[in-house]
Amino acid sequence: MENSQIALSTLTPGFADPVHDTQAVFRTLLDALSRPGTVGVVENVLPEVRATRAELAAFAALLALCDYATPVWLAQPDTALGSALRFHTGAPLVDEPAQAAFAYIHDAGTLPPLESFALGAAESPEQSVTLLIRVEALTGGAPVVLSGPGIQHTETIAPVGLPGHFWRERAALAPLFPCGVDCYLICGARLIGLPRTTQAKVN
């Protein structure tokens, strides 16, 4: 994966205005993570026609957050997305989920166990993974009640397409705090942030 040539003639262009677009996307991601359960919308900052099938919000998030020091793991091989990330951000692509600082899971059904990702260490909990998980929809599924920091009382979300083991494994990681994984559930240009501090109760 690493040594393959980047096909520039079909490469997807990145942000038109890298500085401001990156800041805008970063703000959206930060707000979503600090108010878990609210839906963040990535403004239309990327060209309509993209060679990659990755969701707009996921592509924008990876472009905004990655650099040469953040290895990326793609659950489903996506040459167009991989090339674009390597060209625009310089981020290395890795084959093992445990090495990744960011992971994009296009098909949520194939999500590996959360323990197989980097959870960080007690001295450096920030060295954990951030998962970008594509879901079929952010509403209309089984309701999940969220509580914790950033939520005044409770917040209910109902994403469609997450495997059942996701919520179980997430709850099992809670005692490891400050270690853990942060997630974004992504559908099109919309996303929900799920930081490690949020407790989720599946009804």
Added chain:
Amino acid sequence: MSATSASPSSVAPAPVRRAWMAVLARTPRDDLEAALERALRDIPAPPYDWLRPPEIGLAMVRGRIGGSGDPFNLGEATVTRATLRLRAPAGADATVGVACHLGRDRRRAELAALADALLQMPEHHAVLHKQLIEPLAAQQAVKRAGRQQDAAATRVEFFTMVRGD
């Protein structure tokens, strides 16, 4: 900086392209602008999209004393780079032009990238190479030879007198 490579459809083998990119990277902006304008007189200015708009960054320059010692960091230099893609008719492979040069001149990177892209197209290669690259390369060779001569004139030979017995 990440390494970029020519698209597989390019006409020129890598060393040839490397040579003209080196010429373009050393050409001052005014010369480049004038030469490109002259060369493009018969060709309509091609439309293109940015893959990487001209951006200014720093690159660490490394050196070796005498060309063979241990490498050391000489210092950082400002570098401008740009990548553009010519708009191709549907179905055809698009041509990608890349430029990278010392300094912080965005327009110069744009011109050099455009020239690099056009030089890869078989229909423009011969004309452009003749009108753009060859004169510039000759000009640079003359300059370089002059500098070498100046440097050679100040050369000091160190030697030790050996006392004959």
